Amino acid sequence: MKYILMMQLPLSEWKTSRIELWPPQDVKAHMDFLRRFNKELTEAGEFVRTEGLGGPEQMKVVRARKDGTAAITDGPFPESKEVLAGYWIVDVETPQRAYEIAARASAAPGPGGAPLYMPIEVHPVMMSSTSGDV
Amino acid sequence: MTQASRHSHENLLRELAPQVLGAVMRRLGNFSAAEDAVQEALLAAAMQWPEDGVPDNPRGWLIQVACRRMTDHLRSELARRRREAALIMQVPPDEQVAPAPDSADATDQDDTLILLFMCCHPALTSPSAIALTLRAIGGLTTAEIANAFLVPEATMAQRISRAKQRIKDSGVPFDMPTDRERTERLGSVLHVLYLIFNEGYTSSIGPSLQRSDLSNEAIRLTRAVQKLLPEDGEVAGLLALMLLTDARRPARTGPDGELIPLTQQDRTLWDRHAISEGVALISDTLTRGSIGTYQLQAAIAAVHDEAARHEDTDWPQILALYGLLMRMSDNPMVTLNHAIAAAMVNGPRTELDLLLALDADERLAGHYRLDAVRAHLHEMAGDREAAIAHYLAAAGRTTSIPERNYLSTQAARLAAERKEKPVSVRQDADADLTVRNGSMADK
Numbered sequence: 001m002k003y004i005l006m007m008q009l010p011l012s013e014w015k016t017s018r019i020e021l022w023p024p025q026d027v028k029a030h031m032d033f034l035r036r037f038n039k040e041l042t043e044a045g046e047f048v049r050t051e052g053l054g055g056p057e058q059m060k061v062v063r064a065r066k067d068g069t070a071a072i073t074d075g076p077f078p079e080s081k082e083v084l085a086g087y088w089i090v091d092v093e094t095p096q097r098a099y100e101i102a103a104r105a106s107a108a109p110g111p112g113g114a115p116l117y118m119p120i121e122v123h124p125v126m127m128s129s130t131s132g133d134v
Numbered sequence: 135m136t137q138a139s140r141h142s143h144e145n146l147l148r149e150l151a152p153q154v155l156g157a158v159m160r161r162l163g164n165f166s167a168a169e170d171a172v173q174e175a176l177l178a179a180a181m182q183w184p185e186d187g188v189p190d191n192p193r194g195w196l197i198q199v200a201c202r203r204m205t206d207h208l209r210s211e212l213a214r215r216r217r218e219a220a221l222i223m224q225v226p227p228d229e230q231v232a233p234a235p236d237s238a239d240a241t242d243q244d245d246t247l248i249l250l251f252m253c254c255h256p257a258l259t260s261p262s263a264i265a266l267t268l269r270a271i272g273g274l275t276t277a278e279i280a281n282a283f284l285v286p287e288a289t290m291a292q293r294i295s296r297a298k299q300r301i302k303d304s305g306v307p308f309d310m311p312t313d314r315e316r317t318e319r320l321g322s323v324l325h326v327l328y329l330i331f332n333e334g335y336t337s338s339i340g341p342s343l344q345r346s347d348l349s350n351e352a353i354r355l356t357r358a359v360q361k362l363l364p365e366d367g368e369v370a371g372l373l374a375l376m377l378l379t380d381a382r383r384p385a386r387t388g389p390d391g392e393l394i395p396l397t398q399q400d401r402t403l404w405d406r407h408a409i410s411e412g413v414a415l416i417s418d419t420l421t422r423g424s425i426g427t428y429q430l431q432a433a434i435a436a437v438h439d440e441a442a443r444h445e446d447t448d449w450p451q452i453l454a455l456y457g458l459l460m461r462m463s464d465n466p467m468v469t470l471n472h473a474i475a476a477a478m479v480n481g482p483r484t485e486l487d488l489l490l491a492l493d494a495d496e497r498l499a500g501h502y503r504l505d506a507v508r509a510h511l512h513e514m515a516g517d518r519e520a521a522i523a524h525y526l527a528a529a530g531r532t533t534s535i536p537e538r539n540y541l542s543t544q545a546a547r548l549a550a551e552r553k554e555k556p557v558s559v560r561q562d563a564d565a566d567l568t569v570r571n572g573s574m575a576d577k
Contacts, residue, residue, distance in 0.1 A: 001533070002284075042286075042288055042289055042292055043292050043296075044292070044296075045261070045262070045265075045289055045290070045292045045293030045296055046289065047285075047286065047288075047289045048284075048285050048286065048289065049286070091261075091283070091285050091289070093259055093260070093261060124533045126533050126534065126535050126538070127535050
């Protein structure tokens with residue numbers, strides 16, 4: 001079964017302690033962790049995909065107007081408390097294993113090497129397609 | 135090259151793959167290295183045969199190429215080791231030469247079986263065993279398997295190599311299991327084949343409900359096992375179950391891939407040929423005694439397939455068969471299907487009461503199937519509001535999009551009836567929403 005593990009960063013934390021504001025050695029430790037983590041998932045035969053996303057500064061909310069054209073506004077919804085920073089898709093045997101992987105991602109090292117304890121949202125993937133054919 | 139000749143090459147290669155691997159294993163040992171060498175030989179054949187034509191003895195050709203690759207690898211490995219620490223030669227000289235192109239046909243069959251027992255070893259997780267079986271026995275490439283399961287090739291390659299390592303570590307000898315082990319090991323083999331079939335028939339994830347190439351591959355492999363073990367009732371039972379289930383494939387989805395339940399399928403679309411083959415297989419097997427769970431499931435599928443219309447279904451017989459199945463296995467899915475059959479025979483009210491017992495079963499807790507069955511039973515009993523609530527609960531819990539759409543459509547249909555007909559009673563239920571749910575193996 002495939003699961004998507006979504007890194008949901010609290011918006012308040014993003015503003016005060018997003019990765020761009022970390023000291024270089026902490027950024028390096030974080031990236032090293034991610035590389036190691038992805039490699040381990042691949043070696044375990046569980047890795048499907050991962051992507052990191054641009055932050056709220058680069059994010060737009062798009063809605064179709066009545067005439068079908070795009071109405072574009074900046075940033076996350078005003079009521080949003082979290083921002084999606086990135087995700088993994090893993091293919092695992094049990095939901096428990098997905099939670100285990102999510103817990104490891106949650107404890108990725110942050111500033112000063114301390115675990116970030118990011119909330120990770122775990123959803124089963126109900127549809128996969130690499131061809132656009134649904 | 136024509137499409138047809140490419141197909142015949144592929145079929146030939148895939149038929150020969152396990153025989154060649156078995157022969158190489160027998161001669162040189164080392165499953166992991168043999169498996170790699172055979173893949174290289176298959177690749178070489180796929181490149182060369184279309185150009186140069188198929189050799190007179192394709193099997194011997196493949197064995198020779200694979201053994202040569204393997205001895206090359208072993209030699210360079212040995213040379214490396216010798217450089218490092220003057221190790222003694224590990225391959226006796228008489229085993230370093232390529233074997234005669236073809237020999238000992240009697241062992242080919244056994245070799246394929248031994249390989250299957252190895253690939254489906256209980257020490258492996260199901261995904262690993264599936265991947266290894268498709269590659270070593272099915273002759274599929276890693277890329278093809280990765281593609282079938284929609285994971286990157288590197289991930290699938292690791293799954294396969296971990297499986298091989300696991301086999302190496304567990305020290306399983308390349309030998310037929312003893313009689314005592316054999317039943318248990320055959321059980322694992324059938325389970326893996328069954329999972330491959332189900333992955334193709336009712337994909338647990340994915341937009342399309344049926345991935346026929348995996349089902350066809352499972353049927354092909356099970357057919358091969360049945361040829362090797364013609365006396366085994368459960369092997370025949372599994373093959374019959376696959377054929378009888380797969381026969382409904384053309385009627386099982388609508389033009390947009392939506393699920394059509396058994397009750398509403400156009401039965402003229404069913405594959406008559408597959409049904410008669412499956413019915414013949416299971417009828418023959420059931421007369422021979424020693425009945426197992428695959429045979430019972432096949433028998434149930436046969437009863438469904440033999441009814442020209444849904445109303446003609448022999449529910450008392452299906453109920454009796456599920457009763458037997460319940461005694462043989464402690465699978466809550468079987469209990470559920472039994473409840474549906476009993477509802478068709480005895481009416482829905484008694485069965486709704488019986489289902490209460492299943493609420494306590496933690497294997498079913500929160501499973502959409504329990505809600506789906508309850509919804510059907512409430513609908514049969516004329517309790518529309520309860521049916522709607524359970525259809526919606528089931529729709530929220532399934533991980534298959536076609537099933538979710540089917541279940542929410544049922545809820546919507548009933549909701550629309552509120553206006554037209556204040557009270558309605560429908561006398562149908564679906565004992566086979568999906569084959570996956572009726573399964574023994576898929577707990």
